[in-house]
Amino acid sequence: MQNSFYREIINDHNLYPAHKHELGCSGCEHRGINPSCGDDITLKLQIEDGVIKDGAYIGDGCAISQASADIMLDLIIGKSKEEAIRLTDIFLRMIKGEATEEEIEELEEAGALTDVSHMPARVKCAVLAWHTLEQLLHEQEGET
Amino acid sequence: MDVREIRKDFPLFQNYPDIAYLDNAATTQRTESVLLAEKKFYEEANANPLRGLYELSQKATDAYENARETVRKFIGAKSTEEIVFTRNSTESLNLIAYSYGALLQEGDEIVISVLEHHSNLIPWQQLAKKKGLKLKWIEIDENGAITEEAFRKTLSEKTKLVSLTLISNVLGTLNDVKRFAQIAHEIGAVFVCDGAQGVPHIPVNVSDLDVDFLVFSGHKMLGPMGIGVLYGKKELFEKMPPFLYGGEMIEYVGKEDATWAELPHKFEAGTVNGAGAAGLEAAIKYYEKIGFENIVKREEELGELAFRTMSEIPHVTILGAKDAASHHGIFSFMVDGVHPHDIAEILSADGVCVRAGHHCAQVLMKELQVNSTARVSIAFYNTEEEIARLGESLRSVRRRMGHAE
Numbered sequence: 001m002q003n004s005f006y007r008e009i010i011n012d013h014n015l016y017p018a019h020k021h022e023l024g025c026s027g028c029e030h031r032g033i034n035p036s037c038g039d040d041i042t043l044k045l046q047i048e049d050g051v052i053k054d055g056a057y058i059g060d061g062c063a064i065s066q067a068s069a070d071i072m073l074d075l076i077i078g079k080s081k082e083e084a085i086r087l088t089d090i091f092l093r094m095i096k097g098e099a100t101e102e103e104i105e106e107l108e109e110a111g112a113l114t115d116v117s118h119m120p121a122r123v124k125c126a127v128l129a130w131h132t133l134e135q136l137l138h139e140q141e142g143e144t
Numbered sequence: 145m146d147v148r149e150i151r152k153d154f155p156l157f158q159n160y161p162d163i164a165y166l167d168n169a170a171t172t173q174r175t176e177s178v179l180l181a182e183k184k185f186y187e188e189a190n191a192n193p194l195r196g197l198y199e200l201s202q203k204a205t206d207a208y209e210n211a212r213e214t215v216r217k218f219i220g221a222k223s224t225e226e227i228v229f230t231r232n233s234t235e236s237l238n239l240i241a242y243s244y245g246a247l248l249q250e251g252d253e254i255v256i257s258v259l260e261h262h263s264n265l266i267p268w269q270q271l272a273k274k275k276g277l278k279l280k281w282i283e284i285d286e287n288g289a290i291t292e293e294a295f296r297k298t299l300s301e302k303t304k305l306v307s308l309t310l311i312s313n314v315l316g317t318l319n320d321v322k323r324f325a326q327i328a329h330e331i332g333a334v335f336v337c338d339g340a341q342g343v344p345h346i347p348v349n350v351s352d353l354d355v356d357f358l359v360f361s362g363h364k365m366l367g368p369m370g371i372g373v374l375y376g377k378k379e380l381f382e383k384m385p386p387f388l389y390g391g392e393m394i395e396y397v398g399k400e401d402a403t404w405a406e407l408p409h410k411f412e413a414g415t416v417n418g419a420g421a422a423g424l425e426a427a428i429k430y431y432e433k434i435g436f437e438n439i440v441k442r443e444e445e446l447g448e449l450a451f452r453t454m455s456e457i458p459h460v461t462i463l464g465a466k467d468a469a470s471h472h473g474i475f476s477f478m479v480d481g482v483h484p485h486d487i488a489e490i491l492s493a494d495g496v497c498v499r500a501g502h503h504c505a506q507v508l509m510k511e512l513q514v515n516s517t518a519r520v521s522i523a524f525y526n527t528e529e530e531i532a533r534l535g536e537s538l539r540s541v542r543r544r545m546g547h548a549e
């Protein structure tokens with residue numbers, strides 16, 4: 001992460017996360033792990049009427065994995081499940097270097113992770129929270 | 145030792161004059177002489193090294209067998225029958241686990257330590273599972289060392305095999321392999337030494353250490369990737385069944401059965417890595433040209449400097465022993481509040497190459513109560529300037545990760 005503006009955004013979310021805390025909810029959590037590097041997050045979402053009312057994560061890992069989770073929650077809290085899935089798709093494509101400028105714009109601060117597309121070793125860190133989100137939403141689909 | 149001159153022998157440093165390569169425990173760089181030896185094999189002696197009757201094949205065989213003789217001398221083995229070429233340390237250890245493992249019986253015990261690299265752990269763990277053996281673990285003290293007491297405590301009359309690393313790839317600890325082999329022999333167990341990190345950095349003589357097996361990798365000692373060594377005592381090799389079956393490891397083949405080629409070929413099935421062996425020979429010759437004692441001395445000096453430089457930086461903690469000499473050029477470290485991957489990334493931005501992760505030692509990571517570490521590992525061709533650059537970059541890590549100081 002050479003871009004110092006992006007670096008600052010990531011440092012900020014890593015050191016002073018807004019959403020890294022416990023959240024009371026049952027059956028609404030999913031854990032994501034990168035076994036090779038030990039990144040570990042548990043994501044929790046409160047969903048009502050198809051809208052993500054609140055969310056939080058706890059975990060441990062590198063700055064990119066932790067900041068990515070915090071930035072993601074900033075983006076998706078208050079949005080519908082469908083919208084969260086759409087944004088996740090854009091994020092994952094951005095990391096592959098396949099998203100357009102306009103799409104990346106929609107990701108707000110998550111756009112700061114765009115450099116990761118040139119850092120193969122960090123891709124797993126950046127996408128951990130987003131894959132965990134996908135899985136959590138999928139699980140809930142199964143239940144309703 | 146004039147390190148400026150030495151670095152000229154390494155083409156990669158000509159191509160990357162601006163990096164500080166401090167990941168030598170993962171793999172070293174190679175000398176031009178090593179690369180040329182491989183090229184020469186293919187250009188001047190290339191045929192299948194299987195003792196063919198035409199001249200070129202004989203040349204290939206000679207090149208390969210000469211390399212074996214060079215390895216034999218390098219580690220002080222009695223005979224070339226005791227030197228088997230493999231791909232790397234991992235394959236050598238798997239060979240022992242499979243082949244010597246075939247001689248073990250349910251209820252027998254294998255002893256390893258929590259320091260071990262996965263390559264000296266999983267082969268034994270899986271063997272134990274398959275054959276109903278018991279895997280026992282030697283614990284380390286607060287400096288990351290194995291005491292004689294801890295070692296003895298783990299052994300029992302059922303212990304049939306002990307496998308220990310010479311130098312830990314995470315903490316740099318040197319095990320007193322000579323003493324431990326002696327104790328293992330007293331109770332009738334065989335002793336395997338994982339020399340992947342040891343052989344490249346300290347002189348090793350198998351006759352002196354009296355280990356039963358020794359493994360190491362060419363690529364960690366200036367040699368090519370894809371060539372490794374298994375030393376084994378002849379009387380043990382003779383008892384062991386082959387590891388891989390196929391061409392070039394047989395004597396006589398019938399429809400129902402076969403007999404095995406003489407040592408060491410019994411353990412070298414299929415077409416061998418002739419060029420790799422020639423490259424490893426060139427690497428050993430390079431060690432001899434520089435002089436092992438000079439390499440050890442230089443690495444001690446650099447290790448001392450690295451230890452001092454890193455220790456002086458606030459928020460940096462080196463894991464393991466509290467003195468430089470016990471680290472053998474390997475320094476795993478943490479920076480408060482910064483994940484090891486982020487440390488490595490910041491250092492990389494300054495052209496300083498270090499490893500971050502679990503270093504294939506997850507059992508040890510648990511023991512040390514960390515998920516991963518960053519690691520600096522030194523070779524004799526590193527420079528004082530590189531260590532200074534490491535220090536400077538390391539000093540800036542916390543600030544660059546958003547911490548106040």
Ligand SMILES: Cc1ncc(COP(=O)(O)O)c(C=O)c1O
Nearest residue numbers: 232233234261263313340341361
């Ligand atoms: C102590 C130790 N043993 C075994 C190995 C495995 O070596 P290779 O990957 O060359 O088989 C390594 C390599 O990192 C090591 O450090």
